[in-house]
Amino acid sequence: MNKTDATILKIGGSVITDKNGELTAQTQVIDRLANEVEKADTRNLIIVHGGGSFGHPAAQRNAIKEGLRDPKQLVGFAETHHFMTVLNGLMMDSLIMHNVPAVSVTPSSCITTENGRIKSFEDTPLKMLLETGFLPVLYGDAVIDTKLGFTILSGDQLVSTLATKFNADRIIIGVDVDGLYDADPKAEKTAKLFTHLTIDELKKLKSKLGKPTVCDVTGGMFGKIEELLPALERGITATIVNATKPNHIYRALKRDSIEGTTIEKR
């Protein structure tokens, strides 16, 4: 299959929520981003957003990622999914107010995983929504898992899967820092930003950084990018930009030059 001109835009949970307070949304940021999406008017766009302070505390409290081990977790799963739909509702509110024909597609209604990896993705409505001219919006979600009972599906895994499924030509990752650094930019002032990386450079970086899953010195960013590798291997370009800065998402959508990290196959 040839690449289409589809774009997958990820909005990190840390951009649209306040991690210091459970269920605290950054509604002004959400509205600004909806406005940027409206202005950019990108066709074949799919948005995926994270959970931030809506998804994570409930998921952690109820150990949803680890799977079903106690019937008491059932209400915790229900709660985690519900909180994600509440955050998603705020995104949808803003997008529709900005006249964007955005339609939420609920991951837990069409996806199951096996040991945390997507196993079935029933996508007839999603594909037809995109073809009809809608902007589908998905999110990290609590989902049924065929081995664990249930688990958490990250927005990052979803991004990579969607990019491959729709033969996207690019992925834009909106986060709360300027891109991928050689250290956590929130902790170390001397952290150096990578502006351009190939997959080979990324892999070399990985062996240099050690085991990011155990201790990610980049502040969690490396783990997110690793999830994108299957899409990057297919030649899809990923650009990491700071979505907390006004017009950075807009400029990325418009393919204007923008501060950030671009990762390409070669």
Place this chain on the structure above:
Amino acid sequence: MNKTDATILKIGGSVITDKNGELTAQTQVIDRLANEVEKADTRNLIIVHGGGSFGHPAAQRNAIKEGLRDPKQLVGFAETHHFMTVLNGLMMDSLIMHNVPAVSVTPSSCITTENGRIKSFEDTPLKMLLETGFLPVLYGDAVIDTKLGFTILSGDQLVSTLATKFNADRIIIGVDVDGLYDADPKAEKTAKLFTHLTIDELKKLKSKLGKPTVCDVTGGMFGKIEELLPALERGITATIVNATKPNHIYRALKRDSIEGTTIEKR
């Protein structure tokens, strides 16, 4: 396949919303119903709710049922779906507050129709959610239609399809009147309630009532029941009860005797 002990509970949009004001929810009624569902503790239960003043005004304003004829309708479709998710969110809020492990399953994320009739229903997550012990909650929704572009999927069609799919043994229809009458009970005080009907009696009644789709003298109830015929033909019992009256849904779920209309195959 044998019948299971699954129950499909429909909650009419007129029960949980106020038809006189757009986007006006009857939150006290929603909370009472959530409490009744918690008390009844019914296993293998699926809930479907209607749209009332959340779904209907936006759907009508944008002619969603009639299909896609103008790109301007796209935002109207997005709005209609979004409003339904807002009403659904209020239901989920209450159910989860009452410790019910309820998980919303978004019809437009897993169903497409063809000329208004369900064509594809990708149900892997729905089936597994039910098996895992969750209470799936669905609703009338704006959906993709392979012929019309999009349309409205009624909660009633969803109920009939789910009852057949899950080999339910019963359907409970919660409405804002006491059951099926020979005239509109809201308009005619002399309207007589049917307490028990067979399919044959229902069909005779239909020829007597004329064409309910053109002018439903029963106040819209006959049309809803007609949608259930495929399920009734399979031997599934349907009971119509007044969900605005406290404990009627609870008693129906507990299989206690209750004022209403029961429809059986014979």
